[in-house]
Amino acid sequence: MSDASFPKKIDLRNLTRDDVKSFAVDHGLPAFRAKQLFSWLYRPGIASFAEMTDLPKDLRESLAKEAFFSRLTPAVKELSNDGTIKYGFRLQDGKMIESVLIPEEDRNTLCISSQVGCAMACAFCLTGTMGFSRNLSCAEIVDQVCAVSEDLRENNLGMINNLVFMGMGEPLANFDNLIKALTILLDELGLHFSERRITVSTCGLAPKIIELGQRLKVNLAVSLHAADNDTRNRLMPINLRYPLEILLDACREFSLPRRKRITFEYVLLKGVNDSDQDAVKLARLLHGMPAKINLLPCNEAPELPFAKPGRQRTDTFQDILRRKGFTVLVRSSRGADISAACGQLAAKSSACETALKDDKMP
Ligand code: SF4
Incomplete structure (x- = not known):
């Protein structure tokens, strides 16, 4: 099953910057991480959490379990x-x-x-x-x-x-x-x-x-x-x-x-x-x-x-x-x-x- 079709995962591209902040707070992350994450979502060519290189590896892995960001081709x-x-x-x-x-x-x-x-x-x-x-x-x-x-x-x-x-x-x-x-x-x-x-x-x-x-x-x-x-x-x-x-x-x-x-x-x-x-x-x-x-x-x-x-x-x-x-x-x-x-x-x-x-x- 692809990331995008996993029903319980959250599509982060449905979230404004404030929504991403709330998502981060709910997951015990500091505010600066929410800002980092939000800005990665709209960088050209980014297709997976693995490419978000200034986020810690364990965070990238847990994000991939809970969330995804949709893309259209x-x-x-x-x-x-x-x-x-x-x-x-x-x-x-x-x-x-x-x-x-x-x-x-x-x-x-x-x-x-x-x-x-x-x-x-x-x-x-x-x-x-x-x-x-x-x-x-x-x-x-x-x-x-x-x-x-x-x-x-x-x-x-x-x-x-x-x-x-x-x-x-x-x-x-x-x-x-x-x-x-x-x-x-x-x-x-x-x-x-x-x-x-x-x-x-x-x-x-x-x-x-x-x-x-x-x-x-x-x-x-x-x-x-x-x-x-x-x-x-x-x-x-x-x-x-x-x-x-x-x-x-x-x-x-x-x-x-x-x-x-x-x-x-x-x-x-x-x-x-x-x-x-x-x-x-x-x-x-x-x-x-x-x-x-x-x-x-x-x-x-x-x-x-x-x-x-x-x-x-x-x-x-x-x-x-x-x-x-x-x-x-x-x-x-x-x-x-x-x-x-x-x-x-x-x-x-x-x-x-x-x-x-x-x-x-x-
Ligand atoms: S012009 Fe067409 S698309 Fe626009 S509101 Fe009317 S029916 Fe809908």
Whole structure:
């Protein structure tokens, strides 16, 4: 039986630095050992307690009996024509999750998953059509970052500069594990990301938006996708629970550092939410809000009943918002040829699984 599958062992990558401290105290270890142990957990290339050379040998041996630290290795790795890399990870229970690396000129952005599937059922999202399977543990969230960092290092592709929680799942619906994972990602002895380099995206769980802002100072992206409740109700069932007024009140309460703005994501669906009137309504809705707007012309998929608006329509929509004083970017789709673009994640996971069984994947 492998370390990781031994049921009574503790996965130390589920523990924040404070949790490791409590673990150490419970085991009669001094505080400095907890600090040493925690920092070893996130050093590149470390795979076993035996490699933690400044811990006494007997401690390393007893740790190996009681604990382990999980690692993920990619089961699938696909490279898009535009350089985007999609990683498929098989979890302990056999479920698959995906992370997507988006290399840009001066930085690498990693998009990570927070759940297996998603319960939010947004009408334009293929992940939503899979339904919800389970929350990821803190370790499973952090392990995606460690595994991709390792792959980048081995291939001399640099490091991860930005992290976005925009993969499979709604991160705020897995709140406790999200907070723990963020705590480890931000810890200088953990993965040491800057708050400015992490963005949590949500479809609009209003109370959790406020709570996130109270707990940590990371960036917030809100998937808005409609500027009136009728349209949003049809596209995003979460709007029935937290309609636009409540969502935007929560955004106003989200504590932002000075000069920071919330990113509002708006997928443009031809004939659904892309008219001039929609743009004017959106401007009115976000008036006075520290906001920047990302327009995402929809990623068409045979399974979904939506089409991408033409270039002219997208430009006009953007112009209307710009003339109202907003910063508006049109985000081009990355990795669409490998189903790694927004809203496409894991849609093809059953195809991946078949290919894995057939040994066709790299
Ligand atoms: S857009 Fe996000 S929240 Fe909505 S179904 Fe897809 S993964 Fe879930």
